[in-house]
Amino acid sequence: MICKNCMNQKAQKMTGSIHIMQKLCKHLKITKSKYNDTLLKIKLQKKWWGSMEKKVGSFIVFLLLLCTSIVYASNQSIVVSVYDTHNNYLQQAMVQTEFVIQVVVHNISMGNTIPALKGLDQFQYSFQGRSSNYSMHNGQSSNKTIYKFIAKALHHGVYTLGPITYTDSSGNIFTSNLVEIVVGDQQIKKQQHGSKDRFQCSVQSDAYEVFVGEKIRLQIDFLDYVGINQFTPSLPTFQDIIVTDVTQTKKQERSFDKDNQEHLHTQWVLDCYPKQVGFSVIQGIKIRLIEPNERNDFFGFMSSMMSAEKELVAEPIGIKVLPLPHCQDLENIQAVGEFSKITLSTNIDTAEQGQGFTLRVDIFGNGNLEMIDSFSLVLPQEFSSYTTHAGKIDRDRTSKRFEYIIQAQESGTYEIPAQNFTYFDLNSGDYVTLQSNPKTMTITKGTHTYSDQYKLYEENELDTESENQITVSAYTILDTYDERNYWKGISLSLYALAIRVIFLLFLFMIGYRYFLKKYVLSHDKLQHFLLFLKAHRALKIAEKKENIATLYNVFITIFVGLNVGRRGEINENLIEGYLQKKCFSVDQIKKWNIFYHKLLQASFSQGDKKMSLLLVQEAFVWLSLLKNRS
Structure with missing residues (x-):
């Protein structure tokens, strides 16, 4: 028989175990709910961080787009600049010489309106044209419009251009920069750092302020850093100066520039005489050359040399031409230089009444002979004079001769007085008068009439032409024939035969080309x-x-x-x-x-x-x- 106490003890132990089990289950439920809560929190945190990454990325992209739009908006501008006619930035423009004023409008729509540039009316100018350029940048359209004006300053000084003020449809006001243009006697480009040009052409003068008619020497320098053989100078038709001689003083001489770069130096010297008072611009002097251009074209198994024609234009230079000093007793003096003497001579010493004879006036010296157009003769009242032709300069440019046909209406002995020639001497800076010798002529009574002077005039003209032209008779055969009669003597049958021969030759050339191409070259x-x-x-x-x-x-x-x-x-x-x-x-x-x-x-x-x-x-x-x- 089981003891009651034992039974109670076992019941208490089982009750304790049940309580323990209940507590354990309750603890496990609590732990599981905490675990689920923790997982949920982790998932929520991951989701939150993921959304934050997207937000931060979107915010960064927004900032970049905002910066781009700010840069785009800040690129709206109006810029004024000055160039020469060869697109080089100018530091100084030359008086009475054209230059370019450029207005660049960035991202501003002006429509068909030409910008109103303040100070432009200070120059002689013309609107050259307008060009536009459109592009896309980060989805935004960008446009640039360029307006060009060709301007010329008539006087020296410092001129201010700008600003340009423009108000768009939204009420935004845009203002351009100010540009100061210095106008002087010479054109000066801004120094730009970079590679040296392959060819350089420049013009300079030995004097930049001279009297009208005073000799100047222009020097053309061509620097070749490549080494070419085909080049030649090209001179324009000058309106204000006379070019009397062109001499090549250097021909591809090896030299070094200030940067110690080797080149070939060719030089020409021009003797010139300014003929108009004022500021004379010498421009348009060019060097025409064949520029080599290397390219790799492998059909001929080698690198071939291709060439292109190019014109190298020298920068213009300015010469200030002063008038001759005023002298109350002298007017219309044309001669300038250094002259030595003047002589008077005739072709005969005795002439009949009414007979024409030639009177020669020779002026010797070094000066502007081309600008001495005429010579005023002083003759006895009984003499009449007729000019045969303009003065003639000898080949060495040491003298100029004027010739006249003189006719005396009354017989007797006459003395042609000494002739005066006045010129401006550059060494002394004063006017000098030279005097020729007098000439005595004896006029006898005769039967010559006024028509004889025209005969003599024509003879002098023929003599002048014969000096300048080659005599054809020296190169022709003595047994001459009539060329028209020679062609008339050829029969029509010979013409027909010649046409047939030419036609057969034409057919033969076509057949020969076909045969050569099909059977010879393709073999x-x-x-x-x-x-x-x-x-x-x-x-x-x-x-x-x-x-x-x-x-x-x-x-x-x-x-x-x-x-x-x-x-x-x-x-x-x-x-x-x-x-x-x-x-x-x-x-x-x-x-x-x-x-x-x-x-x-x-x-x-x-x-x-x-x-x-x-x-x-x-x-x-x-x-x-x-x-x-x-």
């Missing part, structure tokens, strides 16, 4: 010969110039000509298959593959000189093998 052996001839020449040039980079193209062109494949498709396998067809041995094909890889490497990089020569020699060997086997 396989001829094509083969020409292909390897050109390749051999290309290898010779590559050897001479040590240019091994072209060897690869030479052999590729050979295989294209041998119909191995088209250019761009030829590879190592196609070439190897062609060599197998042409019975190259396995050892030769292996050596070819090694040579082929050398060619590929050489086409991308230059080796040393010794390796280059060896590769060229090996190329000649393979060229000979291919020629014999193909």
